[in-house]
Amino acid sequence: MNEFIFDDYLRSNVLLDAEQRDILFRHSLVREFRRGEFLLREGETCAHRFFIERGAVREYSIDPKGREHLLLFAVEGWFLMNVEGVFFGKPSSYFIQAIEATRIVLLDERQVCRLTREDKVFEELNRNLLYEHIRMLQARITLLQAASAEERYLDFVQAFPEIPLRVPQAMIASYLGITPESLSRIRSDLARRNACTRRSS
Amino acid sequence: MNEFIFDDYLRSNVLLDAEQRDILFRHSLVREFRRGEFLLREGETCAHRFFIERGAVREYSIDPKGREHLLLFAVEGWFLMNVEGVFFGKPSSYFIQAIEATRIVLLDERQVCRLTREDKVFEELNRNLLYEHIRMLQARITLLQAASAEERYLDFVQAFPEIPLRVPQAMIASYLGITPESLSRIRSDLARRNACTRRSS
DNA sequence: CGCCGAGTTGAACTGAATCAAGAAACGTGG
């Protein structure tokens, strides 16, 4: 298992002892997804957590008019799950799809639950995942309520600088709630302005 | 306690027995808030749940530029809490303020926790509160991403028909992420169109 | 080589913001 960055993650973030890591590994599963493949579809109930070893995924919904609305991105080294399924055992209203060829470590929620009950540290980590999700949602609402498209884009690249470099712009536009054309213009504006300030400084 | 609608609520929704209701009542506190008073301020950690007996409140944040962003409304008969404080024991990033003269039943979170641990039904109710909060947040993001101001307003009045009748329009505008002037125009447009369709039908 | 999807650019259009003025509603004190 040592070739996995999941192992690194656990060693550096979660402070489990060797035995606990071992339990987790024995109950985890590695799966490969090709570009465009679905980790989860709307309506399915998913009691698995995903740890991304390699690649990138998105979670998005489709409204009655067939338009896609992007809820979040995740890349290697991140945990990801459908909160509805994992925390509440309810069917997902979202799709989770691989944006690139992606390797996922799947953790069975029952095992995670057991660890959570037994270990205070793990309980804390679990709680924090949900907390951070809620914080992210609330911050996003505030941003969408009042910030301009450019401000939202700047906020996004600051929070996740690596993501704009690898996922299609159209998806970022969807995340930001603007059209791909607008995002293209915002980016070229910023590039032009950056060029100016660099020259003058 | 029978004069309280909180009692009605518990009888009809939660299926607690008389003894459980009694425990809950003994550990609850009734407080009155005047218009504009704060139930909770940013930075405070609040481990209480609020049940609104009478009146209306809002939960909102203030950004670095001093602008208010409305997260939610609640009126009598509703539960309300700061999720950050109640579920995670973290300080609030929001203010909760009475919009009208308001009577609140305060439930100590420790008592709620005890009930939650002891009673499967209560655990379920608790879980659902958090679930519905997350659903609301996610639905709101989708709406803000792609729906026009008018669509957002229509969605809002459909979901909460009683609220627009009693809270200031400026607050609804803030909730929807538009200016008060725009909301005024949207409403008069809709009224005009409704008048037409009614006449012609 | 030619196709295809992704990104860019332009021009016209539109929804919503802004700024400013006026009307209506509201609470408070006389």
Add this chain to the structure above:
DNA sequence: CCACGTTTCTTGATTCAGTTCAACTCGGCG
């Protein structure tokens, strides 16, 4: 209970950010 000032809401004129639609460019890939 009315008169007052204050806040809230409406309406209009203008401006601006972002959409739409269409044409074009570019890089990858069969």
